[in-house]
Amino acid sequence: MKRLLIIFSLFLSLQVFAQEGGFTVTEESYTDMDVEMADTMRSNGKIYVVVGVVVLILGGLIGYAISIDRKLTRIEREVFKEKP
Amino acid sequence: MKKNWWKILGVVLVIYTITGGLLLNVPRLNILNETIRNLYFHVPMWFGMVILLTISMTYGIKYLRKGDIKYDERSVEFAKIGTVFNVMGLISGAIWANYTWGEPWSGDAKQNAAAICLLIYFAYFVLRNSLEDEQQRGRVSAIYNVFAYAAMIPLLFILPRLSPDSLHPGNGGNPGFNFYDIDSKLRIIFYPAIIGWTLIGMWLASLQIRMRAIKRTLEDN
Numbered sequence: 001m002k003r004l005l006i007i008f009s010l011f012l013s014l015q016v017f018a019q020e021g022g023f024t025v026t027e028e029s030y031t032d033m034d035v036e037m038a039d040t041m042r043s044n045g046k047i048y049v050v051v052g053v054v055v056l057i058l059g060g061l062i063g064y065a066i067s068i069d070r071k072l073t074r075i076e077r078e079v080f081k082e083k084p
Numbered sequence: 085m086k087k088n089w090w091k092i093l094g095v096v097l098v099i100y101t102i103t104g105g106l107l108l109n110v111p112r113l114n115i116l117n118e119t120i121r122n123l124y125f126h127v128p129m130w131f132g133m134v135i136l137l138t139i140s141m142t143y144g145i146k147y148l149r150k151g152d153i154k155y156d157e158r159s160v161e162f163a164k165i166g167t168v169f170n171v172m173g174l175i176s177g178a179i180w181a182n183y184t185w186g187e188p189w190s191g192d193a194k195q196n197a198a199a200i201c202l203l204i205y206f207a208y209f210v211l212r213n214s215l216e217d218e219q220q221r222g223r224v225s226a227i228y229n230v231f232a233y234a235a236m237i238p239l240l241f242i243l244p245r246l247s248p249d250s251l252h253p254g255n256g257g258n259p260g261f262n263f264y265d266i267d268s269k270l271r272i273i274f275y276p277a278i279i280g281w282t283l284i285g286m287w288l289a290s291l292q293i294r295m296r297a298i299k300r301t302l303e304d305n
Binding site: 037047055 | 107269298
């Protein structure tokens with residue numbers, strides 16, 4: 001009974017209000033040319049270079065993580081096999 | 085290979101996030117401009133952090149129930165990677181804020197709360213390292229972990245929303261976009277980004293956990 005009361009009281013909470021409204025994104029937001037974006041970067045295609053570089057760096061780091069993972073698997077095989 | 089599918093999924097999702105996140109269309113909004121793309125990189129750090137710290141707390145509770153030291157090791161490694169995500173989120177947030185809010189640190193309610201949360205978890209590591217006995221360390225830090233988690237949730241998700249002048253979206257009358265009606269075109273990258281970054285974090289944590297298990301086995305023999 002006491003436990004039920006405690007659980008019930010958890011559902012009683014103070015009424016609090018967060019801010020209402022806020023900003024909404026509409027379809028027009030995508031075509032609003034008054035807002036500056038990196039249009040030049042995209043128009044001459046050079047953004048792909050940046051994406052390529054970022055993916056390359058990430059790939060390198062992940063490749064490194066994979067090599068650590070493999071090495072660990074090898075060591076695990078050695079260590080846990082020896083265990084009586 | 086069968087056990088590694090989630091690592092591959094994480095890598096694929098993060099690569100998708102980077103290419104899609106930089107190339108696909110985003111809404112053209114004043115002040116934010118192209119920095120809206122930070123939604124795919126800054127925000128997943130926080131979502132990922134909460135997920136990783138939840139896992140950490142779960143293992144903490146598991147340790148308290150079962151008393152197996154391996155749960156304590158898992159708990160602390162997930163807390164570590166969660167803290168790394170926290171630091172990344174704070175720094176990336178400061179860089180973003182510098183160009184959109186005008187200064188890297190504006191004492192925004194959520195910024196402060198995130199910093200407090202970081203300090204709470206720093207205290208967790210200090211507490212751990214101050215205890216010599218393995219079992220005592222495991223128990224005390226698992227209990228602290230639960231309290232730290234319980235403090236983090238209101239700090240990050242409730243208090244900033246009550247603050248009248250928070251700059252973060254969904255927290256005040258600011259010119260950001262609102263996460264509750266975040267555009268569906270942003271969502272197709274945002275949600276995979278959260279999963280992807282979280283899986284990468286789990287992978288890094290798993291490397292550390294396996295290393296600890298090997299070390300423990302060698303010491304026991």
